[in-house]
Amino acid sequence: MKYQRVLLKLSGEALSGEKGHGFEERVCIEVAEQIKKLADKGCQVSVVIGGGNFWRGRSSENIQRNKADQIGMLATVMNAIYMSEICRAVGLKTAILTPFEVGSFTKSFSRDRVEKYFSKGMVVFFAGGTGHPFFSTDTATALRAVEIEADVILAAKSIDGVYSADPNVDPHAKKYDELSMAQIIDDKLGVIDLAAAVLCYENHMPMWVFALQGKDSILQCVEGNCTGTYLSVDERK
Numbered sequence: 499m500k501y502q503r504v505l506l507k508l509s510g511e512a513l514s515g516e517k518g519h520g521f522e523e524r525v526c527i528e529v530a531e532q533i534k535k536l537a538d539k540g541c542q543v544s545v546v547i548g549g550g551n552f553w554r555g556r557s558s559e560n561i562q563r564n565k566a567d568q569i570g571m572l573a574t575v576m577n578a579i580y581m582s583e584i585c586r587a588v589g590l591k592t593a594i595l596t597p598f599e600v601g602s603f604t605k606s607f608s609r610d611r612v613e614k615y616f617s618k619g620m621v622v623f624f625a626g627g628t629g630h631p632f633f634s635t636d637t638a639t640a641l642r643a644v645e646i647e648a649d650v651i652l653a654a655k656s657i658d659g660v661y662s663a664d665p666n667v668d669p670h671a672k673k674y675d676e677l678s679m680a681q682i683i684d685d686k687l688g689v690i691d692l693a694a695a696v697l698c699y700e701n702h703m704p705m706w707v708f709a710l711q712g713k714d715s716i717l718q719c720v721e722g723n724c725t726g727t728y729l730s731v732d733e734r735k
Contacts, residue, residue: 500722501649503542503616505624506533507639508654510551510577512710519551521580525710529654530585532716533621537590541720544612544622544646547581548635549573567631574635575600578625591620597629612646636694644701651698651705652719653690658709659727660689676728679705689729698731705729 508529515522533543552573553566561569575596582592593615595607604625605611615622627638643651663671679699682689689695689707698705706719708726718724 501720503648505643505648506545506652508547510548514551526584530588534588542616546624546639547577564631571626575625578623594623596626634691636691640694640697643703653707654710674727678730678732702731
């Protein structure tokens with residue numbers, strides 16, 4: 499395998515399938531089975547899941563932003579609990595870590611805890627974002643990846659990479675095979691949140707953006723056969 503320790507970022511919408519909300523169990527099982535294949539090969543897998551299948555609070559004008567973001571953090575906890583149980587159903591051992599206490603549902607995040615769980619062959623879910631409002635799950639993903647010294651971030655989306663424009667609107671949109679984090683920051687391309695891009699750039703954390711759909715797409719990416727867009731961390735030229 500090309501990568502030995504990865505952080506897989508899943509969007510909440512990806513787990514909802516065609517329904518667009520809640521969970522599509524078939525999709526979740528397919529993801530869990532790929533994670534199981536990786537774990538069986540010795541890859542250490544951690545996972546961050548967005549909360550968009552339950553809550554997208556930034557568009558609400560009736561709720562303060564910090565409260566809306568708190569609801570979003572709890573949505574990611576629900577997603578992690580669900581996906582953790584699906585992973586257990588296919589034979590994996592899992593743990594859920596959060597930056598704040600969630601009763602007996604999760605454990606508090608620490609690097610030592612992550613290392614202990616990885617040493618036991620467990621899949622680790624990072625839920626609850628950063629624990630603070632005004633930060634997205636993109637930023638939480640970058641932060642956790644840097645903290646655990648992952649080899650790469652795998653961002654599984656509904657689209658097969660990064661394009662120069664929306665390919666559903668512009669038939670001439672160009673797909674990029676590779677972009678640098680520096681270019682994303684300088685040109686404010688919006689591929690990922692700017693804060694996440696800066697974290698990745700400053701800490702040399704690369705990322706693959708690829709389509710979740712397709713047979714063994716996650717597995718193929720870890721094995722070095724990804725057909726998405728590679729976000730490199732080369733220095734500015």
